[in-house]
Amino acid sequence: MNKKVLVTGGAGYIGSHVVRQLGEAGYDVIIYDNCSTGSAESLLFGELIIGDLADTKLLYQVLSQHKFSAVLHFAASLIVPESVARPLDYYSNNTRNTLNLLECCSLTGINKIIFSSTAAVYGEPEQIPVTELTPTQPINPYGRSKLMSEWLIQDYAAVSNLNYVILRYFNVAGAEPRIRIGQISPNATHLIKVACDAALKRRSELLIFGTDFSTPDGTAIRDYIHVEDLASAHLDALRYLEKGNQSEIFNCGYGAGYSVREVVERVKAISETDFPVIEAKRRPGDPACVMAESDKIRQVLNWQPKYNQLDTIIATTLAWEMRKKAKQNHLVSRIF
Template sequence: MTKILVTGGAGYIGSHTVKKLGEAGYEIVIYDNLSTGSAAAILYGKLYEGELNDKQCLSKVFEQHSFDAVIHFAASISVPESLEQPLNYYSNNTSNVINILQCCKKFNVNQFVFSSTAAVYGEVQDFPVEESSPTLPINPYGKSKLMSESIIRDYAQASELQYVILRYFNVAGADSSGKIGQMGQKAAHLIKVGCDAALGIRASASIYGTDYPTKDGTGIRDYIHVEDLATAHVDALKYLEQEPTSQILNCGYGTGYSVKEVFSKIKEISGVDFPVVETSRREGDPACVIASGKKIREVIGWNPQHNSLDEIVRSALAWEQKKLKQLNPV
């Protein structure tokens, strides 16, 4: 049985991927500090609680298990926070990649799947975004991830490491079975914010910028269902097992929705006309980012099953409703 180390496997995307890996029959070890993740979200595998900058602890986990591959999620992901705390982002997102790769080298682990981001592209001029598009990140979050990509690529050139780097677009939604979803208390994903506003958890939802050069003045993003993204990681792992050629792949559907369109969909599905506050742009936010998903389909055979804003919103709203009922049982 193939044994996988999943760093950040208790987090939002990590836990959904762990579920998919478990269902596919992989043996899983999760390494997470639980700063934003939750042990309750782990449905398969064994959890080790630890920090990635604790080299002794990390090395001990590698030593205790003979890993065939690593899927690395653990990272800080907030663009506004990265502007306020850039050193934390370069430390957590970039330096810690070196720690993991040093363990891979020491314990001869040569398959690596990395969680990257569309933020590496920056202010995109042409759509849809191809993997060959210029990488000019405009915030420390995107820069920290692009640096990590460079480190992985350089190490691969000097070793037997084979990798798949997955550049995510905007992830949303929840497990269709209702078992897991977004657990983070400080999560600021747009669809979660809208669902919280619809359920009265937040007083309102905000639109940061209504003067972008887009169809309605608000930012446009390519939203991907978290289950499809989790499947992409399993597909990437299977690809490396069969065809060990390193790849960089976009994870998106190729369809963009504006902030106003997303909030309108949440209002439609929830039946709640929640307040929306329009305010100024946030520094570091590009106007529009839409993925080309052609390469990932062709290279690793990714076949998304949840390509629908309606389905994404319904699953996210159902999950938030479930959490609310658990907190306030009748």
């Protein structure tokens, strides 16, 4: 069986963890990434090709040169407030570039795709937890750009031999257990990462955006998933498609929600530090509560998460950020 796969955006946070698991599973991996937010340093396996999905000439050349059995598509912009401020950038990078990829897959005969989607497609769901049948009503350009990408994939699959798995992520955090790779983006806005930065004194304070949500403590509630468990879901999805199974959509979360205040308190406890917490206004496009119903992925793909504890997610994030800090301090000491 052909085990060569293309991973777009594979040098990024989630993509690099999937690349590592693919490499360990014996896949031949080619990574296509413009490295605008990712880095070659995050790649423990595979061959990196620096390229943008907007460059359809290069993309077609890469797909033509290699006989890929499948594409795993991660490349995207993903910061909600930024999408509100710069919607055209998000439709361009997320939606139009997915169209570019599908067109090149069509021309080169690639008929399996795993798409990195988001729980943001659900918007402000009326019922919690959300299932894959929950109406999709995104409330920000990020969520809409991803939902439009889902529609592109589904519409093309309806008239071709393309089979897909769409994975709708909830809030991703954590780092690889051996702490070799983790989140590297300096502009990351994810709560657990930002709180760990505050614990390590990289930030003078932590901002809580919104304390007037309709939740028990007034702060937003999210379902957090460890990046390693999310990565394993992609390998399960790939094996599912390799067996000739039909296209599907799956939620990727644990079905457990934690408020912003709860997460902050756990970060303080695990790091054994305290840091100032400042209450601020809500950010545009933030829903009050989003939690996953994950029965479908567990039953259909036999997905079995191993790191589904909030403390584990926080501890690996903190360990990764401490490793980064130590490495930066070492570099500074060498320079001076």
